[in-house]
Amino acid sequence: GQNIDQPxxxxxxxxxxxxxxxxxxxxxxxxxxxxxQHAGEAPTFLSYNxxxxxxxxxxxxxxxxxxxxxxxxLLKELQMKxxxxxxxxxxxxxxxLIFGTGTRLQVFP
Amino acid sequence: GAVVSQHPSWVICKSGTSVKIECRSxxxxxxxxxxxxxxxxxxxxxxxxxxxxxxATYEQGVEKDKFLIxxxxxxxxxxxxxxAHPEDSSFYICSARWAAGVGVSRSTDTQYFGPGTRLTVL
Numbered sequence: 001g002q003n004i005d006q007p008x009x010x011x012x013x014x015x016x017x018x019x020x021x022x023x024x025x026x027x028x029x030x031x032x033x034x035x036x037q038h039a040g041e042a043p044t045f046l047s048y049n050x051x052x053x054x055x056x057x058x059x060x061x062x063x064x065x066x067x068x069x070x071x072x073x074l075l076k077e078l079q080m081k082x083x084x085x086x087x088x089x090x091x092x093x094x095x096x097l098i099f100g101t102g103t104r105l106q107v108f109p
Numbered sequence: 110g111a112v113v114s115q116h117p118s119w120v121i122c123k124s125g126t127s128v129k130i131e132c133r134s135x136x137x138x139x140x141x142x143x144x145x146x147x148x149x150x151x152x153x154x155x156x157x158x159x160x161x162x163x164x165a166t167y168e169q170g171v172e173k174d175k176f177l178i179x180x181x182x183x184x185x186x187x188x189x190x191x192x193a194h195p196e197d198s199s200f201y202i203c204s205a206r207w208a209a210g211v212g213v214s215r216s217t218d219t220q221y222f223g224p225g226t227r228l229t230v231l
Contacts, residue, residue, distance in 0.1 A: 033219070033220075035222075040200075040225075040227070041224065042202050042223055043202075044222070045219055045220075045222075087152060095141060095158070095206065096143075096155060097143070097155065097204075097220055098155070099152040099153045099155075100152060101151070101152045102152045104150075
């Protein structure tokens with residue numbers, strides 16, 4: 001079966017840095033996505049990793065280690081608007097996306 | 110960027126009625142569209158994969174006769190919830206993917222999501 005694990009909830013302070021981890025065990029791997037989802041809205045694309053290493057995009061960075069089945073999303077200089085759910089999703093060879101349960105991040109002033 | 114729309118954004122219906130949800134890719138042709146369902150405080154669960162001009166592929170446990178999917182063109186897929194019941198109340202989200210073939214850049218692997226449709230069955 002497919003298994004993707006993320007912490008359920010995290011809290012952080014405005015201006016701080018937070019790392020959201022994701023571990024996966026899937027049959028097939030064609031890349032890993034991170035999406036941001038605000039309550040009641042659709043997910044929006046943040047990052048995509050298919051090779052090992054760190055991808056940086058502004059305040060957001062994503063890391064992948066395929067041998068360890070591990071990824072993290074790093075958010076720097078946190079803002080109140082970053083309060084949202086962050087979804088880790090693995091793309092399978094069949095083009096399907098399998099989502100983790102999501103991590104609800106709350107940013108406090 | 111790629112834009113995907115859904116209509117309606119919300120719908121309330123009586124038990125036993127059918128509801129149709131449309132998903133459109135506005136600025137690109139989507140060879141593949143996906144339908145997800147999301148219950149409160151849960152993650153997205155894939156219901157089915159829809160390829161233009163062919164029958165949809167349903168995930169295990171999803172009734173194909175209850176959730177009818179049609180992907181008649183490269184920019185439109187529809188999901189019809191037939192004989193809806195209160196337990197079908199959920200947030201339904203579609204996504205569209207553009208597949209350019211061999212040697213594509215990784216950006217084309219991205220699924221672009223619609224804004225979702227909140228279905229409430231009374």
